[in-house]
Amino acid sequence: MTPSRNVVERVLIILAAAVLVAAPFGLKSYGIYVLSLWAVMTIAAIGLNLTVGYAGQVSLAQAAFVGVGAYTTALLTTGGWPFGLAFLLSGVLCFGIGWGLGYPALRVQHHYLAFVTLAFTTLAYLIFRNEVWLTNGISGIVGIPRPNVFGWSTAAARDFYYFCLAVLAVISAAAWWLVQSPWGRAFVALRENALRAASLGVDTRRYTLVAFATGAGLGGFAGALYAPLVQFVDPTPFSLGLSLNLLLMVIVGGAGYFFGPFVGALVAVFLPEWLRFTEGFYLIFYAAAVMVLLAFCPTGLLGLVDRMLEMHRRKLDRAATVAANGATR
Amino acid sequence: MRRIVLSALVAAVIGIPGAMAADPVKFADVIELSGAGATVGTNWKNGVELAVEEINAKGGILGRKIELSHYDTQTNPGISRAQVQKALDENPYVILGPIFSGSVKVNNILAQQAEVPQFVGAEAADITQAGNPYLFRTSLSQAASMPKIANYIADDLKAKRVAVIYVNNDFGKGGRDSFVKEMKARGIEIVADISTESGQADFAADVVKAKSANPDIIFVYTNEEESARFLREARKQGVNVPLIGETTLLNQKVIELAGDAANGVRGHVGLSADAPMETIKAFRGRFEKRFGYVPDHNAIKAYSAVYAVKYMTERIGKFDRKALAKAMHGATIETAAEPGILIDTTWDEKGDVDRVSFLAEVAGGKQRIIQVLPKLAK
């Protein structure tokens, strides 16, 4: 990474942050709602990125973890518990479930994890739907309160959006720390060549499990934010479709890139809104775009940016080399 | 939110005399256009569009044309909530829809907070129990229709053993609960109580369960497509006890999808394009001309809702949401006064409707009315 690129990256991040903070002032309630939803989905996608992008495992269970987080928070906060506690519990519970699910499932080859997680998501949906005594079944849980943060009420759309943004910032920082740490480097080793990593003494199973469970925990945090955002939790959104959507977000943004989930969630949440005038064609465009993107640049949008920067740099280098050669000819 | 709406209202009231000329009035149609409810939602949407086109062609309401926007709930209660929020951002006069009871239960709170009247197509009994003064039905609630069908089963069919098949959602469960209550009250035994999924495709096991319970009749309460699949499976397995249902079971779409398997099905129908009434026949003709197919009861619900809003607004003489809601309670609109209402309708204090309804049977691929059942309150 050349120094100029680092600077460019930093400037972009600051600009993006500024836009995010200023955005609500030009938007009505619905627009702010969509932005908040983007923030929530990004958190879930960051989690999935750990599993898919860094550890190289296909997980289709993220929707179930978001659902568990949402229901946990919904049940606790409507039962009078403070949001902060509910939030933490949601994440911890999902981490635990992720660990429990991953432990046996990761014994098998990684394409099988896709199917186990697929089964788990479908199962979770059925439990949400059928166990009426716990989740109120198909009728769902209404009237979820929005948290009161040290006296600041987040009930209004804009206030809650800033709350979501704050949580996203904290989680991003934590994820960044994780990725830069020895753990993160172990994850990447796993992704590149699991067998070689194992031969080097990296406990592949332990690290994969940590990646998967952490990803699950982040899904739980996302769910915990989802509940007060929509203020209604029912089984409908936590189906396989959401898992697929999150997976697409990670891939489109760029699996393994830190900011991939941000970009991917942006595309997944906003594209339908921008294309709404096409009245339903947006999913066709989205799917077609994903296929085209993958054919040309399977490393996603950020991978595309990387590649373009790389080509540009190479062009500059070549020009410099030609100039240098030309001087001697 | 309330502040914005209130100030908008004040501005509207002040501005009305000046705005009388051209400002269109906004109607928001929040409806199921995809997902499990696509069939019913599309019918509703077409009914609304026809009504709005007709009203606008005649000059609109009190001189203002209707500006209609559709919002797709995707048959997902969470999304319906967001869509209602989006609709409310535009400051509509009224909200039409949704139909699916699950969505209605979630989003009517928002409309209530914004004090916008909402005309829904939902039939679950409990949506009018929460005391929302801005919520109005466009069809008979399950609490009103179940006693009627129960009477038919008890008195006409003299059934003693009934198998119930219902869909596991708000609509289906609510209907099943009301129905079972009515059966118990008449001393009729429920020999099978079978739950099915929304969107379920394979009914082989469910038909086997129903058959093996040896019922006198089978009461089918699922959504349209599932009803069609169930009927076909029942026919396949040679079920020969009467299949009884409600409006959804005898829907034109179900008849089309189930083909022969729908013949012989009987049930209570709240609204029907086959009703022996001039207004409905005329509406059916206009609808078929405009859209090329026979309207179902959801189209009738929606069409009459738009005309109800028009009529009552003209009656109170101004565009005032609160006054509209207040006037709707206890109102009776007769076809003589407003043919667009299609069938005499009374709204009560809770927003429930009271109308005559029908007993129908499917024969030769068509729905046939065999009896007209009077209003409950007359």
Next chain:
Amino acid sequence: MADIFQLLIAGLATGAIYALVAIGFTLLWQTSQTINFAQGEFVMLPAFLILAAMNIAELPFWLAILAGLAAALLILGAMFKKLLVDPMLRHGVLPLVIATIAFGLFLKESVKEFYSAEAQPFPSLVPAGNLSIAGAVISLQDVAILIVAVVAVGALQLFLSHTRTGRAMQATAQNPTVARILGIAVERMILYTFLINAALVTLASLLITPVYLAKFSNGETLGLAAFIAAIVGGFNQVRGAIAGGLLLGLVDNFAAAYLSAQYRGAIPLFVLIAVILFRPQGLLGRAEERTV
């Protein structure tokens, strides 16, 4: 007793459909490492192609079937392979999996937008009618499904083991590198598998759509059933797909009738998880070695 017989036949009929879909899925995985997450939508699409041929091009049913088959072979066979699988395979299994997910979504939404979001009736090849056997009423449709499926699978097995092309395909599936060395046109063999899959899903579509009604969302349940059947039976054996499919159909029907109706969807999932944990190669499969 009659009930059990009834459920048995219904389960076998549904299972036969699952088997057809699972076989194609397994073949694709064996020969080209393609995990086709769009397999369910592959079963949904031919029905709509046929409906479009009937309603838009106004062809009679039998001609529409041929047209639909041809279109399916083109789109789901040749185009799928050339335009989607070949470019993706270079990048690895994960991008291909995602691409098939996106393709499935694309097919589903296209049908929804360009044809209809509502369910459509679909004509049956078999007339409606019932047989009475041992007190149970068996529909001609179920019998026909079983017979057609058995014949199709039998024909496929014969093709694979008794013709040169079939044996060449098997060789490609077992070891493509060696097959190439032996002079087998590996690329062409792989193309054949894709075409066979397209034909199998079209057949499955013809059999199941009269019952399920043609709807853009049909792919979801069928796809999941195909994966479970293939894995439970044995991911690397065609026999496994057949066994898995039949077993799944039976389990699903009996579970729905005798166990909780609300969790009927979960029983196959439990079977899947159990098989993956305790016998990952499937009931009839061979244990796979990992290549280093």
